[in-house]
Amino acid sequence: MPTEYAEVARAETERGELVLRTRREESAPEVLELRANGVFVMDTAETSTERALAAAALDLVDGPASVLVGGLGLGFTMREVLADPRVERCTVVELEQALVDWMRDGTIPHGPQVLADERLTVVVNDVALAFAEAGEVSYDLVLLDVDNGPGYLVHDENAELYRVPFLTAVRRVTRQALVVWSADTSAELEAALGEVFDDVRAVPYPVQLGARAETYWLYVARVAQENAAT
Numbered sequence: 517m518p519t520e521y522a523e524v525a526r527a528e529t530e531r532g533e534l535v536l537r538t539r540r541e542e543s544a545p546e547v548l549e550l551r552a553n554g555v556f557v558m559d560t561a562e563t564s565t566e567r568a569l570a571a572a573a574l575d576l577v578d579g580p581a582s583v584l585v586g587g588l589g590l591g592f593t594m595r596e597v598l599a600d601p602r603v604e605r606c607t608v609v610e611l612e613q614a615l616v617d618w619m620r621d622g623t624i625p626h627g628p629q630v631l632a633d634e635r636l637t638v639v640v641n642d643v644a645l646a647f648a649e650a651g652e653v654s655y656d657l658v659l660l661d662v663d664n665g666p667g668y669l670v671h672d673e674n675a676e677l678y679r680v681p682f683l684t685a686v687r688r689v690t691r692q693a694l695v696v697w698s699a700d701t702s703a704e705l706e707a708a709l710g711e712v713f714d715d716v717r718a719v720p721y722p723v724q725l726g727a728r729a730e731t732y733w734l735y736v737a738r739v740a741q742e743n744a745a746t
């Protein structure tokens with residue numbers, strides 16, 4: 517049986533088109549797939565690293581009362597954050613209004629239930645602007661999964677999100693740690709994080725994508741306690 521696709525929703529954005537579709541392959545359950553500007557963003561078949569992004573970060577810190585998640589996607593990182601009872605406040609910053617709408621109106625079936633959590637605030641904005649405007653607000657943890665990592669960008673403008681000036685803006689509002697998801701290793705990202713944070717580690721996450729074995733990466737950057745913002 518050839519792979520079958522069925523479009524679920526489509527939106528035109530300033531950055532191109534955003535498409536949500538189902539994918540059906542022989543002897544595999546149907547999955548939901550998100551594409552932006554013609555590029556695969558993610559699907560519901562393999563979400564272990566999206567969840568690991570949250571789990572690894574939450575394990576690192578004593579009291580993750582306030583968490584910021586950059587990039588809603590299909591909501592797996594956010595859902596894992598909200599599953600932790602220590603989290604009192606979670607802010608998700610997402611670029612695409614249409615994606616938030618699809619999550620709210622059930623076009624993405626698990627969306628309404630996750631968005632109903634009272635601890636959650638969803639902000640439609642570019643993370644670059646959200647951090648520039650963050651003011652005195654601060655977060656125990658910041659999780660960034662807004663693009664595929666510096667080597668495989670969906671949106672070229674996101675290159676700045678892996679560089680020192682943006683990471684410095686993130687550091688200003690981060691009390692304990694930042695974790696960044698990346699599809700590949702990046703010495704450049706590791707060096708930039710090293711300039712801004714006190715301790716940086718690249719953690720590999722092997723995943724099986726159908727017949728293909730891949731390794732995704734989490735970059736964990738910590739703030740030394742003596743330097744932590746209050």
Ligand SMILES: C[S@@+](CC[C@H](N)C(=O)[O-])C[C@H]1O[C@@H](n2cnc3c(N)ncnc32)[C@H](O)[C@@H]1O
Pocket residue numbers: 557558566567586587588589590591592593594609610611612615641642643644661662663671674
């Ligand atoms: C790979 S998905 C995130 C997946 C998510 N971790 C999950 O568990 O489903 C990346 C998301 O970031 C959003 N995004 C891309 N660039 C952004 C930016 N500059 N600011 C905010 N969100 C952005 C995309 O629209 C997409 O929803």
